[in-house]
Amino acid sequence: MGSPASPRALCLWALLGLIAYLEPCLADVAQFLKLGDTAFSNSEYTSAIRHYSSAIDLQSTVPLLYTKRAAAYISLRSLSQALRDLNKAVELDAGFVQGYIHRGKLQRQMCAYDAADRDFQRVLEIKPGQKVAEQELERSRAARSKYEAVQRAAAQAEAERAARAAAQGDQAQDDASRAQRGAEQLDRIRPTLDSLYEDSPDCIKAQVLEAQLMFTAEQYENVVAITGRIVKADERQLDALVLRGKAYFYLFDHDMAKRHFGEALKYDPDHQGARKEFNKVKEYDRKRSRAERALEANDYEEAERYFVDALHVDYDHRRGNEGLWLGLCKSRSQLGRHDGAVTACGSVLILQPGHREAKLLLVRTLLAAERFDEANAKAREFLGQHNNDGEFHELAREADRKLKMSKRKDYYKILGVSKDAGDREIKKAYRDLAKKYHPDKVSADEREASEKQFREIAEAYEILSDDEKRHAYDNGHDLEENQGHPGWGGGFPGGFPGGHFSFRFG
Secondary structure, three states: OOOOOOHHHHHHHHHHHHHHHHHHHHHHHHHHHHHHHHHHHOOOHHHHHHHHHHHHHHOOOOHHHHHHHHHHHHHOOOHHHHHHHHHHHHHHOOOOHHHHHHHHHHHHHOOOHHHHHHHHHHHHHHOOOOHHHHHHHHHHHHHHHHHHHHHHHHHHHHHHHHHHHHOOOOOOOOOHHHHHHHHHHHHHHHHHHHHHHHHOOOOHHHHHHHHHHHHHOOOHHHHHHHHHHHHHHOOOOHHHHHHHHHHHHHOOOHHHHHHHHHHHHHHOOOOHHHHHHHHHHHHHHHHHHHHHHHHHOOOHHHHHHHHHHHHHHOOOOHHHHHHHHHHHHHHHHHOOOHHHHHHHHHHHHHHOOOOHHHHHHHHHHHHHOOOHHHHHHHHHHHHHHOOOOHHHHHHHHHHHHHHHHHHOOOHHHHHOOOOOOOHHHHHHHHHHHHHHHOHHHOOHHHHHHHHHHHHHHHHHHHHHOOHHHHHHHHOOOOHHHHOOOOOOOOOOOOOOHHHOOOOOOO
């Protein structure tokens, strides 16, 4: 047997064995690194990630491998994975300048400005005067200022919207100017927003602010589009989910609205905004359904109450409230509350200027309220918009006829009887008034006024005591055109021979 190996010799043999083991391992790492770099340069980012991951599996303590894989993740828009790799790189080497710079840039892109500033300041602690870190720190601070400007603009727009909602009265408002103001606010901040996206293209918070400004401008389809991109990238962006649900609510797609509020509540059951909006949609739908059922059942008192209740849920809901105002107009018309009905029908036309049914109902309600000048003006206005619609022609004729009727003498009022008074009541009223105002029964000072009054009383009796003339009068026919026709005699039931008044009854 040979003598045993010395400890020194044993250590040498172990070291040689380790080198023999590590040499092919390091060669494999270099090979995977080369493959990853080639794939990255060819924009084959998924392949690059796979090769870099293989290298990391063999050698997990090299910071450079993590920064390379992070770059591939960024190219695939997998920013959270990229950030995780950059965190690992600086964890492995607290003095890894490039790791801090890459992570700071990514933080700035995502508008995590505090974290970005810390990374660039850390580089300047390691290498004072490092040019890239100084430039990036300045850029990060400039981007923060832009973000804060957008944030202020969104807050101001929302405050103005809330103030207008609080001042809303019991009538729909013309929202064209309000939407225009919102659009102007968005246009004013747009250059700042575009510049911000150059510095922070992956800033979700800025995208949400942009969507809020679009919401204030009532650009609901655009809100749905931009928040859709946000939640597609990260379905846990609860502010975007809630804002998207609110946009669907105002687009009158309540099922989609509730779905988005429900998604937000799934991730955070205590989310106050989502809970409030979800409950609002349910309340609105419940009250609207009650009002529509009451109207269908001809329970107009209940219908009016529920339509008003539903409107109070959200006066800004233009597409939904159009139907509520129309239902309220119908209910009030049936209840004889014509002035309130006119207001309700007018609100429909503010929200939807081309609403045919509301136009017809408004004119008819004005006629029922005996607001004949307004009814005639509206009937002519609407006829100009619907010249090929026979119903508008018929309504215009009716409004014109009733306007003329309103401007002639009211014989029923002169005699002090109702429009459904019978012959005996009309004759009695005539006799009583004729006795009271007969010129022979008054003093000389009162004679002229009495003569005028007596003539009107006699004229009213002549028309209302004759069935044919009364029928023509009630239907708005021009009585003067019928003078001289058979059955249309002239004179009064008494006459005024020689200027001396005489009358007889029966």
